[in-house]
Amino acid sequence: MNVYGYAFCLACMFGFYGSFDRSNRALTKAMSTRLRIRTRVPAPEREEQYRREKAYRKVVGRLTEATYREHIDVLNPHRHALGPAGRSGSFQLDHIVPVSECFARKVPEADCASVENLQVVPWLVNVVRNNRFSPEAMIGAPLSARRRKTTARMPARGL
Numbered sequence: 001m002n003v004y005g006y007a008f009c010l011a012c013m014f015g016f017y018g019s020f021d022r023s024n025r026a027l028t029k030a031m032s033t034r035l036r037i038r039t040r041v042p043a044p045e046r047e048e049q050y051r052r053e054k055a056y057r058k059v060v061g062r063l064t065e066a067t068y069r070e071h072i073d074v075l076n077p078h079r080h081a082l083g084p085a086g087r088s089g090s091f092q093l094d095h096i097v098p099v100s101e102c103f104a105r106k107v108p109e110a111d112c113a114s115v116e117n118l119q120v121v122p123w124l125v126n127v128v129r130n131n132r133f134s135p136e137a138m139i140g141a142p143l144s145a146r147r148r149k150t151t152a153r154m155p156a157r158g159l
Contacts, residue, residue, distance in 0.1 A: 024116035026097040026107045033105040056103045063113035068093055076120045085123045092126045094119050 021027065041049070068075055075093070076082075083090030095102070095117055102112040111117065 021116055024096065025111040025114060026095075026102055026117040029107045029111060030097050030101055030105045033107075053100070053103050056109060057099055059109045060099050060102070060112050063109055064093065064095070064118065067113050067115055067118060071115045071118075074115060075118055080120055082120070083123070085127050087123070090123050091120050092123050094121045094126045094129075 072079075076091075080091040081089065082093060085092070095112065096119060097107070097112070097117055099112060101107075
């Protein structure tokens with residue numbers, strides 16, 4: 001499959017789009033929370049938010065490592081070598097709902113680092129995805145009301 005100019009196999013496509021899983025608490029929380037419209041924030045407030053996000057990322061990182069070690073058979077059954085971007089054949093541990101998105105939507109750290117929100121994907125998939133999060137694009141996601149209306153209005157294509 002061709003995504004943003006890169007050819008991905010079916011497994012990589014699942015990693016790129018993510019699969020919709022109702023048991024993923026980070027996903028359900030992120031979908032149910034609306035982000036407020038960003039306005040210009042004063043510098044001291046931005047600095048405080050930066051410090052809070054940095055602390056959030058640190059906690060999520062520790063919890064993610066512990067979750068990976070505990071559930072390695074589920075997350076990485078083929079024991080792919082984890083490594084940095086650019087190394088041939090390396091894979092990366094990826095959050096389906098990105099950590100920045102979880103922080104913005106006030107998802108608890110434990111839910112962000114849960115086994116349901118983690119996947120092992122090739123480094124290229126992780127880099128190309130680049131924190132794009134769209135629950136509607138996930139494989140198996142329920143259709144939103146807007147998408148249901150447009151799908152219903154589309155005429156059937158006959159041969």
